[in-house]
Amino acid sequence: MRIFFFNSKVVIIVVMFLAVCGLNCKQKSSGQADTNIPQPAQTKIEVEPKAEVESKAEAVAKTKPETTTNLTELTAPEEPANSVAVTVNGYDITEAEVQKIVQPQLERMTQQNKQLPPNFAQAFEKQIRQQILDKMVIMRLLEEKVKENNIVVTDEEVTKQIEQIASAQNPPLSIEKLKGIVESQGYTFDEWKNELRKQLGQQKLFRSQFPDRVNITEEDAKKHYDENPTQFVTKEQVRASHILIKPNDEAGADPNQEKAKAKAKAEDLLKQIKEGADFAALAKANSDCPSAAKGGDLSFFGKGQMVPPFEKAAFALETGKVSDIVETRFGYHIIKVTDRKEAGTTSFEEAKVGLIQQLAQQKQAELAKKYIDSLKAAANIVYPPGKEPTSSAPPMMVPQPR
Secondary structure (H helix, E strand, O other), X not given: OOOOOOOOOOOOOOOHHXXXXXXXOOOOOOOOOOOEEOOOHHHXXXXXXXXXXXXXXXXXXXXXXXXXXXXXXXXXXXXXXXXXXXXEOOEEEEHHHHHHHHHHHHHHHHHHOOOEOHHHHHHHHHHHHHHHHHHHHHHHHHHHHHHHOOOOOOHHHHHHHHHHHHHHXXXXXXXXXXXXXXXXXXXXXXXXXXXXXXXXHHHHHHHHHOOOOOOOOHHHHHHHHHHOHHHHEEOOEEEEEEEEEOOOOOXXXXXXXXXXXXXXXXXXXXXXXXXXXXXXXXXXXXXXXXXXXXXXXXXXXXXXXXXXXXXXXXXXOOOOOEOXXXXXXXXXXXXXXXXXXXXXXXXXXXXXXXXXXXXXXXXXXXXXXHHHHHHHHHOOEEXXXXXXXXXXXXXXXXXXXX
């Protein structure tokens, strides 16, 4: 089960208006509604969305358990911070700018995986740097085009977009709560607003380049629906909230003692719930999952999206009931099932609005990629000797809580 602020699959490419960071603790299926908060586009990584299969990085870790490296040991650049990482049409992007974005990514991975084999850690640091640097090149090219086309984003447009983002969350957020979530991700609210302004400018740029090429009709949607029937078959789902208590895993802590403390705390919280305490309030005050901000709500999920012990307990509960303590490799959970959906098929009428939006986004992404490729092909991009990028490879998978 995912317990950090990441969507199951966020890829390091620029799809200007699609740069998002999920708020939920788990993978979203393609048929689910998803409300997201845009983050600075340079910080996206791709993670593996499998719930029961051991991650590739974990498999590597088991091959050499005796030699591990902390990711933060790799974050210091080998060259001066003001050295040039790449020059784009005469504009220098420095190592300091690159490391400012690389560093938080490595720190996040460190928090999730305290120790990693040196071969994985070094490869990950190198690959994420290359991906982020490529993103920065693209962002620079887009900024140039926004200026070249005299595109302006007003303060009113930024404010309106922020209000829409806040109101689209489930449940809707106040601007102050939205600000708190953004800052919990490691950004100041002003930084986030500046990135949002850039994204809105890029949207305007895109629309100016392809004003009439993203029109998806109801007939287009019906054709896709008829040709892809399995996409609209829904499995049984439950909606659950949970409280997660994680043992302290800091260096020097006795793991057995910390597990005992965490379990004792979970048992005390369960006792309070059975005596009538409000589940959501306890989750907000005590849970170690980001879902605490929403009272522990994980929204709907199907089988295969959570770790087996969590899934088994959740699907066995009746609606409105609370589980006993459930142990997973992340800690101790108290689970409350709040709703259920039986298996079935989503009708076209039910799927139509979301499907039209999905197909439009796919078309936007295709056109955006072609446009970006054309900008890169026409640009003068110069890497210092020895810093030329290697051939691109699929984004590295990193171990994530599941």
